[in-house]
Amino acid sequence: MDPSLYRAAQEANLDALREKKELFSTQLTPNKNTPLHVVALFNDSPECIAEILRTNVSLLYEVNLDGDTALHIAARNGMFDVGIMMFTWANRIDEELETGGGALKKLLTWRNRNGDTALHEAIRNDNQKMVIVLLKRDPEIANIVNNALETPLFVAIDERRVFSVEFLLELCPSPAYIGPEGRTALHAAAIYDWKNIIERLLRKHPTLTKEVDDFGWTALHYAARYGAVKVTRELLHADKLLAYIAAEKDSNKTALHLATCEGYVKIMEEILTNCPDCWEM
Known part of the structure; x- marks a missing residue:
């Protein structure tokens, strides 16, 4: 990228940017960042974003080598006002072309090389x-x-x-709520003993308790493995039968096996209080 253009975008120098506007559409950094990406990377300057898009609105959807739009960069770096300005221009495209919200939708749903959206x-x-x-x-x-x-x-x-x-x-x-290796948001919350989050998740998705990951672990398995006493209590309150679920791909371990292996006596007590015969498994 032309050094003076890069510095102008990096420093959010609006006057210097205007002097180089004929280069907006052609100049890229080694990572294929456009001037729009550079502004979003270094400055929360909606004025500079507007100046660049006024010259070439298609830069709104240009991506770098990582598949990032400038909105990805802004979201990653907390450039809130820059993000708002991008939404404004996407809405303008929708109004002018009567796309029914398609331009904004495209921006918000764009996935980079990792499949990540700006969210x-x-x-x-x-x-x-x-x-x-x-x-x-x-x-x-x-x-x-x-x-x-x-x-x-x-x-x-x-x-x-x-x-x-x-x-x-x-x-x-x-x-x-899904995650990698068959885990769900409930599995993840169980690790951190987030009782209030568990409660809210189960209100929206009550059947999540029985979901198992690729190893056959339920959220109760994770709570037992990581010593999450409050979550163990909450999960058993929601469904006592969880104590009887054996991980088919992990030597048929129950949550009690995991709590015992880790020496979490309080969790063993919680499980056995609710399901006194599950020790036989």
């Missing part, structure tokens, strides 16, 4: 304002799965992004 990036990097604005624009993006088979809800729980978890559960009627 995945915002959640992973704990950029809460971006999470809010992305989901309010289109709550359905909560159901998009990346290449690692992670939904935004699974990422939020697995990365312990408390705000994002609660906002997803509040805003989305039934957010997708």
Whole structure:
């Protein structure tokens, strides 16, 4: 990329950008970042974004070598005002071309080389304002799965992004919950002993308790393995039969086996209080 153009975008120098606007459509960095990507990477400058898109609106959908749009970059780096300006231009495209919201939908649902949307990036990097604005624009993006088979809800729980978890559960009627290796958001929450999240997940998806991962583990197996006493109690309250589920692909271990192996006596007591005969398995 032309050095003066790069510096202008990097420093959000609006006057210097205007002097180089004839280069906006042709200049790329080694990673194929456009001037729009560079602004989103370094500055929360909606004015610079508007200037670039005014010259070439198609840059809104240009991707770099990682498959990232500038919105991915903005979401990753918490450039909230830049993101809002991109939405404004996408809406303008929809109004002018009468695409019925297709331009904005395309931007919000675009998946990079890892299959991540801008929402995945915002959640992973704990950029809460971006999470809010992305989901309010289109709550359905909560159901998009990346290449690692992670939904935004699974990422939020697995990365312990408390705000994002609660906002997803509040805003989305039934957010997708799957994760890699057959795990679900319930499995992930069990690891961290998140009793309140378990409760809310089960209100939306009561059958999640019986979902097993690729090894045959339920969420109770994970709670027992990681010493999550409160979650163990909550899961058994929801369904006592969980104590009798044996992991077919892991030597038929029950949750009691795992708690015993780890020496978690309180969890052993919880399981045996609710299911006193499961020690026979």
